Every structure is written in structure tokens, then in C-alpha cells.
Amino acid sequence: DRPKRALLLRAWRHDLENSEGLQVEELLRAHVQILGQSPTICAAWAEALAASAAPPPSAATSWAQLAEAATMALDADKQQLLHARRRRWLRWLPWVPSAEDEAKQALRSLEDLARLACAFAVAAPKEVALSLAPEFALAASALSAELPPDVHGLECWRRIAWACSSIGFRSPVFGYPPISAAAPASHSAWQALQRRVADADSCTDPRFEVLARTPFPLLRCRDWLSSEDAALLLEAADELSLWEPSMLAAPSSSAAAPVPRTSESAVLAESRGLPIEVSKVVSAIRGRAASEFDLPTSHVEPLQLVRYSSGEFYAPHVDWGKAEDDTLWLAGQRVATALVYLE
Structure with missing residues (x-):
């Protein structure tokens, strides 16, 4: 039952967070059968393992064992879904779950699936994650079909789609992410820029200088960031060793394609x-x-x-994401870009 599972999960999480290497493998090996009974607990284990510091190759073995449990859990969820469909004609009986209860359970299962898929996408060895990706896609399709129109599982659907795509499995179940920007955000950004242009023209806001008006307003604002703050950011990137080769949102699939970007980037995330x-x-x-x-x-x-060091470059490009950009599933389309030059 739920209280016992919650206590067991807390105990497992404590053991996992305070274990290393072979201990993690032994914990997983001992509990694979139990983990395979519950996608909720399996997802929690995957998240805990993703956040743990188990060193390879131990981590690879642990993920393989967890993948075995995940396969069992997804199969158990599938069987439960089939049973629910078979007993729908008995809903007049008091012990048969109502349509509302079944929808809530399907949404919870979809949330567990999203957590599980994202944990594997982020931390599991690619070959292990790739072996599960088709199962994630099929389960997402089956669970989404159980949701009535007034119950929205779009966020979970997007997370699972992102996980499968980032793993390297593009399923027709998901297709490609929508490339259109959200209308409210687009409208807000457009109106804000038009006001900035009007303020610059009337000298109401002398901070801004209009560099272009079409097809999209391009404005320059001097001294937007203090030199002290700029120095602090650069120092943090150096001291924390955050500099890495700049990534492309959707790298070319052709090995013969020229390298379009040679810069270095540092992401300042929490x-x-x-x-x-x-x-x-x-x-x-x-x-x-x-x-x-x-x-x-x-x-x-x-x-x-x-x-950019001497000779480095970023070839002409657009900042909006194309259909091959997996991040569109999570973040949506960009509507504007703010560039700050640090000197």
C-alpha cells in the first residue's frame, strides 16, 4: 500500500545516497522485482540514481539493472491498463473505479513515465536509455489515450518526447515539436519592442538606439550591464571551469558538413x-x-x-529552433534574443 511504499522508498533513497559502487548494484539487484511492480518507485529510484555520484563502470551496471526493473514496471502498468479497459462495463458496481478515478490514475502514470524517461535521458548510458525509448513512447501513447479531453497531460507528453528525442529515438508517436512560437509571448515581445522603438524615436528613453526596424526591431542599449557584474560573471566561468565547446541546437547529421561553430560557451545555471x-x-x-x-x-x-578566440566563429544562423531541435519540446520556440557584450 502507499504508506508502506513511501517508507520503503525513503529508506531506499537514504541507502542510495549513502552508498557507492558495488553497494548500489547490490541494492538494485536485491530489489529489482519490487521496483518492477511500481513505476512510481522505479521513477524515484531513477531520479535518485541520476543525482548520485556512483562512478563508472558501476553506474552503467546499476542503470542496466534499473532498466530491467523499468521494463517490468512499464509492463505491469500496461497490464493494469488492459484490466481497467475490460472492467469498464462494470462501472455500475461500487468497487469498480469511476471514469474520473481512472483518468486520475492515467495522469499519475503519465507523470511517473515522464520522470522515468527524463532520468534515463539525462544520466543513463546511451545504449541503456535507447533500449527503453520505444517502451517510453508506446506507454506514453497508451496512457494519453486514456485521458479525457478535459484532463491535460501535455507537459508530461512533451517531457517524454524530449527524453526520447535526446536519447536518439525519434518516434512517429511524437513526431517533431511544434516550431511556432506561443502567441501570447510573441505578442508581448513584439509590443514591448515597438514601445522601445517609439520611445527611442521620441527621445523618451535615451538608453535605446534603433539599428533596424524591419523585419524585426533591432535596438542597442549602451551600458546595460555594469563592468563589475561582467567581471564577476567571467570570473565565475573561469573559476568553476564552465567553458565548453559551444553546442548546436540541432547538429548536422552529415559528417562531411562544415563545422558551423567553433566558439566556447559557459552556461550560468543554478x-x-x-x-x-x-x-x-x-x-x-x-x-x-x-x-x-x-x-x-x-x-x-x-x-x-x-x-571567441582569434580565428573562431559562428557561421550565419538564426536563433529560433528548427524542428530537429529537441529543446523545443521543453522550452518552446524563442521569440527574441538579448545579446550583451562584455568588455
């Missing part, structure tokens, strides 16, 4: 262990950027520093 003073500056910058476009801060991506 998960990167930023010092408190740096986090405060990052938060303030994100808030200011959001206000420039009249959008909530939640719409602003993590800050990304980019640097």
Missing part, C-alpha cells in the same frame, strides 16, 4: 554550483531581460556566456 553573489547577479540579469520584453522571468533561458 545547477552549475554558482556562488551566492553570482547567482544574485544572474537572477537580476534574467529579470531585467524579461522586463525588456514584458515577459515573465520564467521565459528567459539560463544565461550563456560565449567567447
